[in-house]
Amino acid sequence: MNLWRAPLPSLLAVLTIGLSLFLGASFILGVFAARALLTSWGAQASVTLYLDRSTTDEQARTLAQTVRVENPSLQVTYVDRTMALQRLRGDLGDLAGALEGLSQNPLPPSLELSPRTALQPSGVRMLAARLEQLPSVQEVDYGREWLDKLEALGNGLRVFGTGALAIVLGAALLVVANTIRLAVYARRDEIEIMKLVGATDGYVRAPFLLEGALQGLLGAALALGAVEAVRRWLLPPASHAFAFASGAVAPHLLPVHAAALLGIGTLVGLFGSWLAVARFLRA
Amino acid sequence: MIQLFHVKKAYPGDAPVLDDITLRVEKGEFVWLTGPSGAGKSTLLKLLFCAESPTSGQILIGGRNIGRIGQGSIPYLRRNIGVVFQDFKLLDNRTILENVGYALEVLGASDGEIRERSLKRLAQVGLDHRATSLPRRLSGGEQQRVAIARALVNEPTILLADEPTGNLDPGLTDSILKLLFDANARGTTVVVATHDRTLLSRYRKRTVALDKGKLVSDA
Ligand SMILES: Nc1ncnc2c1ncn2[C@@H]1O[C@H](COP(=O)(O)OP(=O)(O)OP(=O)(O)O)[C@@H](O)[C@H]1O
Ligand SMILES: [Mg+2]
Numbered sequence: 001m002n003l004w005r006a007p008l009p010s011l012l013a014v015l016t017i018g019l020s021l022f023l024g025a026s027f028i029l030g031v032f033a034a035r036a037l038l039t040s041w042g043a044q045a046s047v048t049l050y051l052d053r054s055t056t057d058e059q060a061r062t063l064a065q066t067v068r069v070e071n072p073s074l075q076v077t078y079v080d081r082t083m084a085l086q087r088l089r090g091d092l093g094d095l096a097g098a099l100e101g102l103s104q105n106p107l108p109p110s111l112e113l114s115p116r117t118a119l120q121p122s123g124v125r126m127l128a129a130r131l132e133q134l135p136s137v138q139e140v141d142y143g144r145e146w147l148d149k150l151e152a153l154g155n156g157l158r159v160f161g162t163g164a165l166a167i168v169l170g171a172a173l174l175v176v177a178n179t180i181r182l183a184v185y186a187r188r189d190e191i192e193i194m195k196l197v198g199a200t201d202g203y204v205r206a207p208f209l210l211e212g213a214l215q216g217l218l219g220a221a222l223a224l225g226a227v228e229a230v231r232r233w234l235l236p237p238a239s240h241a242f243a244f245a246s247g248a249v250a251p252h253l254l255p256v257h258a259a260a261l262l263g264i265g266t267l268v269g270l271f272g273s274w275l276a277v278a279r280f281l282r283a
Numbered sequence: 284m285i286q287l288f289h290v291k292k293a294y295p296g297d298a299p300v301l302d303d304i305t306l307r308v309e310k311g312e313f314v315w316l317t318g319p320s321g322a323g324k325s326t327l328l329k330l331l332f333c334a335e336s337p338t339s340g341q342i343l344i345g346g347r348n349i350g351r352i353g354q355g356s357i358p359y360l361r362r363n364i365g366v367v368f369q370d371f372k373l374l375d376n377r378t379i380l381e382n383v384g385y386a387l388e389v390l391g392a393s394d395g396e397i398r399e400r401s402l403k404r405l406a407q408v409g410l411d412h413r414a415t416s417l418p419r420r421l422s423g424g425e426q427q428r429v430a431i432a433r434a435l436v437n438e439p440t441i442l443l444a445d446e447p448t449g450n451l452d453p454g455l456t457d458s459i460l461k462l463l464f465d466a467n468a469r470g471t472t473v474v475v476a477t478h479d480r481t482l483l484s485r486y487r488k489r490t491v492a493l494d495k496g497k498l499v500s501d502a
Contacts, residue, residue, distance in 0.1 A: 189372075189374070190374055192372070193372055193374060193385065194385075194389055195358070195361075196332075196361065196366055196372070197361065197362075197385060197386035197389055197433070197437070198358045198359065198360075198361035198362035198386070198389060198390065198437070199358060199389035200355070200358045200389075201354075201355070201358070203389055
C-alpha cells in the first residue's frame, strides 16, 4: 500500500485530516458548551406571576397549589403583599424611609416560580404563555428580551457551527482526494495493465479506497487524541482564568461522539479516494 | 469472431482516423493489419479491445455488439482478448512469473493455480528458467516473450499484437512471430499490426491494408 511506499504524502494527509477533524470537533464541543451555558442561564431566569391586587390570601394559595400540581418541575413560592413590601424595604435600605409616606401598600401579591431543572428558552416561553391564562394572573414576568437574546445567540451558534464544520470536512475531503490522486498517478502504469488484462473497476479501486479509509481513520484517531489532550491539560487552567465560564459544563466526549468522529473520518477518507479514483477510471 | 460494419473513428477537429471500415475475421484466422504510419492500425486494435469507442458503426466480437455492452462488461470482454504491444508493458517491480500471473491475479485465481499456469506459459515461450528475474534483467526479445506469455495465460480466443517486433532486432523477429503462429495453430484468432512489409512477404497470410483511415486492400 502507498502508505508504506510513499509515507510522506500519506502522513501529511493523515495530519491534515487530523487537524481538520480536531478543529471541527473542538468547534462542536465549544458550541455544545456555549449552548449548555446559555441554557443554564436561561434556567436561572425565574418566572414571576403578578396577581390581581384584590386577590385574597386564600385564592392565591389555591392558585399556587394548582400551579404546583400542574407543573411538578417548578418550585412555587407565594409572596403576599406584606412580604413584597418588606422585601422592597430591605432592597431599598437607607432609602426605605420614602415608603413611609404611602397610605396603603401599592404592591400586588405574586407567585414566584423557579424551574428545578434547566429549561430551554422555548420551554420558559411556553410556560409563561400557559400561566398567563390562569384566573387572577395579571402579568407574567419572565425576562422576555433576555430570553430572546439567549435564544438567538444559541441559534446563531448552531448555524455558524454547522457551516464551519461543513467547510472543515470539505477541506479534509479534498486533501484525501488529492493524496490518493497522487498515489493513483504513481501507479498509473500498473492500473493500465490491470485494466488491460481485464481487472474490474472495483478491483482497481479497492486498494485505494482502503488506503483512503485508513488515512481518514488515523486522522480521526489523531483528532480524538488531540481533543482529549486539550480537555485534560489545557482546559482546566483556562477555565480558572475565565470565571464567568465556571458555570459551563466542562465539554466532554461520550463514546458515541468518539465513534462518530472515527466514523466520519473513515467516511471522508473513503469518499475522497472514491472521487480521486473515479476521475482516473473515467479517463 | 470479429466483425466491423461501417466503423468510423474521428477525434474532434481532425479528419477521421478510421473511415467506413467493414471487415470480418473468422475464428482461428491469422491476419496482418498493415499500412503506413498514421494509417490507423493501432486505433483499429484499440477499438477491438475497447480502449476507444467508435464514432459510428458497429463492432461485434464473438457475436456480441461491443458498442451495446455497458462500461462494466468491458473487463469481462478483455479477459477473452490478449494484447501485446511494441513496448511490452511489463511491471518493473515484479518478477517475470508475477508479470505473467498478473492476468490471472486480477481474475481472482488461487495462488497455486496462478503459479502453475504461469509457469506452463513461461515454458512455452522458453523462459521458465528466468521465472524469478525482474524484467529489466531480460533482453528486449525475452521481455516480449514474457508479454506474449501474459497475453496467452488466460487462454483468450483472440490475440491482438501492435507492432510486436517493432522494438526488436530483426534477428529476434522470427522467434517472436513463431509464438504468435503457435498460438494461432492452437486455435486462437490472431491480428497483428505491422508496417514492416518484409514480414508480409516472408509469411504469406491474409493481409488487410489501411491507408489514411480507409481499408485499401484485403487479400
Ligand atoms: N487520441 C488521439 N487524438 C487525436 N488524434 C489521434 C489520437 N490517437 C491517434 N490519433 C491520430 O490517428 C491517426 C492514426 O493513428 P494510429 O496510431 O492508429 O496509426 P498507426 O497506423 O498505428 O501508425 P503507426 O504505424 O505509426 O503506429 C494518427 O494520425 C494520429 O495522429
Ligand atoms: Mg501504431
